[in-house]
Amino acid sequence: MRDLPLQFCEYVLELTSVHRAPAYFVIDDEGGIVMQGGNLPFYGLQDISPAESTADDLLFLTGVFPIGEEPVSFPKVEMLPGVFADIHIFNRSDQNWVLLLDTSGEVAQFRSVQQHRNDLRLKLERQNRAANRPAEEA
């Protein structure tokens, strides 16, 4: 990381590896899985193997390739019930790298706020419609 002391880089790496369950795949241009690792069981991907699987078995990669120079990210993808990943896809050394980072905690927090907000807005919309109807009909 540019301009950051090594100690900061090590700390950020430690935060990520401890708290965000990193897992990865390396995919070749034909859609073959070249390499994989990290905490794949956390995302329910323990049965994916380079020998028996291809990128087609990873549904979140459908239609994504080829990746250009700009990385692609899919935030908050539900991998298992209650387990969400931020998925980052980028090209390095002529290979496609797919990185999964856990974001389940953030989603759980956000969901309760969002649910409350949407329930409230639907209720307000219903009240407004009910208030407007008699006037329109008259």
Added chain:
Amino acid sequence: MIQKKVCMLGAFAVGKTSLVARFVKSIFSEKYHTTVGVKIDKKVVAGENGDINLILWDLYGEDDFQKVRMSYLRGSSGYILVVDGTRAATLDTAIGLNRNVEEAVGVLPFVVVLNKSDLTQEWEIDEGRVSQLAAQGWSFIRGSAKTGEGVEEAFQLLVEKISRA
């Protein structure tokens, strides 16, 4: 088997998740659970040249505070725009989303589902606006995730459009 990615787009609480649940699992729940992020599902459907594995991306609903990230549409072959027939403003959201998609990823096949057709007494969508959009080439299907009306037809129509694209 050929895989095609399809995104579900629309305002919040229009029934995107319910339509996917009806289409994939033939189930419906009255309880509203907001979607956060994206949930991916799949279903095999018959295409003109053989079976297609539809990969369905059920995206969170758009509202004033939370715009849908267009990066989710990368690699999509088409999309379903969902409108709540009992909330006229959700058609405006769908029109805005369609514009954003076309600016971000170009023109893709899409079908509009006017959902909640079982709630006829509360219907708010102006047929004149629907006719105008239909004249511009938009395909509308009136349907209900609750009763199942129009659900299979909407996805099948989208598959046909994708096959012809």
